[in-house]
Amino acid sequence: KNQVEQSPQSLIILEGKNCTLQCNYTVSPFSNLRWYKQDTGRGPVSLTIMTFSENTKSNRRYTATLDADTKQSSLHITASQLSDSASYICVVSDRGSTLGRLYFGRGTQLTVWP
Amino acid sequence: EADIYQTPRYLVIGTGKKITLECSQTMGHDKMYWYQQDPGMELHLIHYSYGVNSTEKGDLSSESTVSRIRTEHFPLTLESARPSHTSQYLCASSEPGTSGEETQYFGPGTRLLVL
Numbered sequence: 001k002n003q004v005e006q007s008p009q010s011l012i013i014l015e016g017k018n019c020t021l022q023c024n025y026t027v028s029p030f031s032n033l034r035w036y037k038q039d040t041g042r043g044p045v046s047l048t049i050m051t052f053s054e055n056t057k058s059n060r061r062y063t064a065t066l067d068a069d070t071k072q073s074s075l076h077i078t079a080s081q082l083s084d085s086a087s088y089i090c091v092v093s094d095r096g097s098t099l100g101r102l103y104f105g106r107g108t109q110l111t112v113w114p
Numbered sequence: 115e116a117d118i119y120q121t122p123r124y125l126v127i128g129t130g131k132k133i134t135l136e137c138s139q140t141m142g143h144d145k146m147y148w149y150q151q152d153p154g155m156e157l158h159l160i161h162y163s164y165g166v167n168s169t170e171k172g173d174l175s176s177e178s179t180v181s182r183i184r185t186e187h188f189p190l191t192l193e194s195a196r197p198s199h200t201s202q203y204l205c206a207s208s209e210p211g212t213s214g215e216e217t218q219y220f221g222p223g224t225r226l227l228v229l
Contacts, residue, residue: 004156043118043204043220044157089157093216101173102218104156 002027004092006105014113017080021108023073023090035064035075036089038107044089047075077110085112117141120205120221127195128229135190135224137205146188147218149204150174157204163188195228202226 004025013019025033032051036044048059050066050073057064061084063076077084087107094101118139127133139146144165149157149172159172163182177199178192188207192199205221 009154041225042222043206045220046217049217102159104158106154106156109154 002092002094002103004090004103004105006088006090006108008108009106010109010111012111012113013080015080015082018076018078019080019110021075021077021088021090021110023075023105025071025073025090025092025103027071027092027094027103029094030068030071031093031095033064033066033073033093034091035062035073036091038087038089040086047088080110080112082112082114085110118205118207118219118221120203120224122224123222124225124227126227126229129194129196131195131228133192133195133226135203135205135226137188137190137221138186139188139207139219139221140186141207141209141219142185143207143209143219144185145208145216146182147206147208148172148178148180148188148190149206150176151202151204151223153202161190195226197228200226200228 007022034049035047038044048064061078066073087109089107090105092103121136146163148161151157158174160174160176161180163169169180180190202223202225204223206218208216208218
């Protein structure tokens with residue numbers, strides 16, 4: 001069964017600290033993996049996309065890694081800010097075409113305290 | 115910021131009422147989607163469309179219906195709302211990437227409460 005599991009379910013950190021969110025998947029075949037940020041009461045916004053051949057990709061203070069062999073991804077947030085408080089969702093696609101299906105994780109709820 | 119809009123943002127209605135959730139996008143995307151999301155849970159695809167006059171059911175069974183008469187508009191209708199329909203409904207549209215991967219753009223969502 002194709003699944004996407006995220007950990008931890010929730011996380012509280014102090015402003016300025018770093019944190020790492022995990023995503024394990026069993027989706028096959030694999031096309032790409034995205035990390036989305038969803039603010040409370042808003043729709044998800046894409047942070048980064050990683051394909052099979054990519055190991056690391058950075059977007060400002062966000063760094064995503066992908067290990068396609070172990071089917072694991074992580075999202076590292078550096079020097080956290082209050083505005084980073086949100087749900088971070090891992091989404092895996094099984095094909096790159098418009099026929100591909102997306103598998104969503106339940107998200108990690110991150111709270112950044114001052 | 116994606117140019118995809120949903121109205122209303124919040125809706126409280128009584129059981130048995132007919133409602134339509136509006137979704138529109140100005141990006142000219144052919145493919146559009148409706149997702150249902152409960153707190154702390156993953157998004158579930160309930161409907162999608164490849165383009166005008168195309169509608170398909172998603173992975174999660176839903177009593178709602180959709181229509182796609184215009185590219186930019188993808189409304190979702192519940193003929194008779196029930197408390198079990200209480201949820202957040204997210205609309206999205208997508209465009210293919212340079213390497214074939216899709217990028218989905220989400221609207222702000224409609225939070226529905228059926229009493």
